[in-house]
Amino acid sequence: MSKKSIVFFSSQCIRHHGYFLAALVTCCVVALSSLRLVAQRAPHGAAQIPILLDTDIGTDIDDAFALALILRSPELRLLGVTTVSGDTAARARLAAKMLSEAGKRRIPVAAGKPGKPLPIEQTRWAEGFSSPQLLRDNAVDFLDAQFSQYPGKITLVAIGPLTNIGMLLQKDPSAARKIKRIVMMGGSIARGYDDHATPDPEYNIVMDVPAARVVFASGIPILMAPLDVTAMLQLSARNRQRIFDAGAPLGQSLAALYRLWGHPTPILFDPMAVALLLRPNLCETRPLAIRIDPKGYTRVESGEKPNAVVALHTDPQKFFDFYLSRVAPKLQSELHFRPPNSILLNPDK
Ligand SMILES: [Ca+2]
Secondary structure, three states, X not given: OXXXXXXXXXXXXXXXXXXXXXXXXXXHHHHHHHHHHHHOEOOOOOEOEEEEEEEOOOOOOHHHHHHHHHHOOOOEEEEEEEEOOOOHHHHHHHHHHHHHHOOOOOOOEEEOOOOOOOOOHHHHHHOOOOXXXXXXXXXXXXXXXXXXXXXXXXXXXXEOOOHHHHHHHHHOHHHHHHEEEEEEEOOOOOOOHHHOOOOOOOHHHHOOHHHHHHHHOOOOOEEEEOHHHOOOOEOOHHHHHHHHHOOOOHHHHHHHHHHHHOXXXXXXXXHHHHHHHHOHHHEEEEEEOXXXXXXXXXXXXXXXXXXXXXXXXEOHHHHHHHHHHHHOOOOHHHHOOOOOHHHHHOOOO
């Protein structure tokens, strides 16, 4: 076929099959972008899990510890962070500064709709911080764009009230089909705060009951870490110091935030949601039908179709072993350290 014939043939094809070609090109672009997303690999060769983090970082201290675990987990690919509840812009600055300190200056952060401002002591750490990674887009539009760009690929890690994802699902119920899974800290089945043996209305649920109801009715697969597997996760002074001693960037950031937080003992509620995503066998889980009652209790409806896989029991020691192995790994020199004979023979020395 001559060059002229090829040009003629091509132009005829485009004329007659323009829509088909345009559709084909669009499919290729979408397929390529999806491939680009899943082709990223963790160092050991397995494909990375693409995630978005929705957080109320800044009130309790556990969100910062959860973000640290994400940043120390090569299996995860953090595509972005959204903030929720109260002063969402201040929370976004906190998340962005923590990312920036860890060298992750390209991970975007989008603030949710601002709510009633509450005093957040930790935000002083990021006062005046600015970065191009702080988006002008609001959290709901950002989530929408990400889930639409990679339909069915992204896991949402939700460690705050469910306002942002609830707003997205109310705006566009079809968005549920684009979300691979929600892994969340929230709810209380048989145990409550302080690890007592009765359930409580849990903070993330009770802060936005309508949003929680929308999420649990959406059909999105949910993996839920309630108080039953989180309320007992008190970070001991020894382990806290080990994390802070790990130094820059994460140990240093966590130490600075801890000092501003101003309480003695963090409880690592939120990091369990991240740990559960990475190590599902850290908890015994069961599919359950969860109904959110008007007071924010997460009630189990027997005989109904399950809408969540719920973690019900855990071994805190195994959780902390895992958490510390990631966020404050022992140096090889410490692992192989043996006290000299003189100390073994003379323990008082
Ligand atoms: Ca939280």
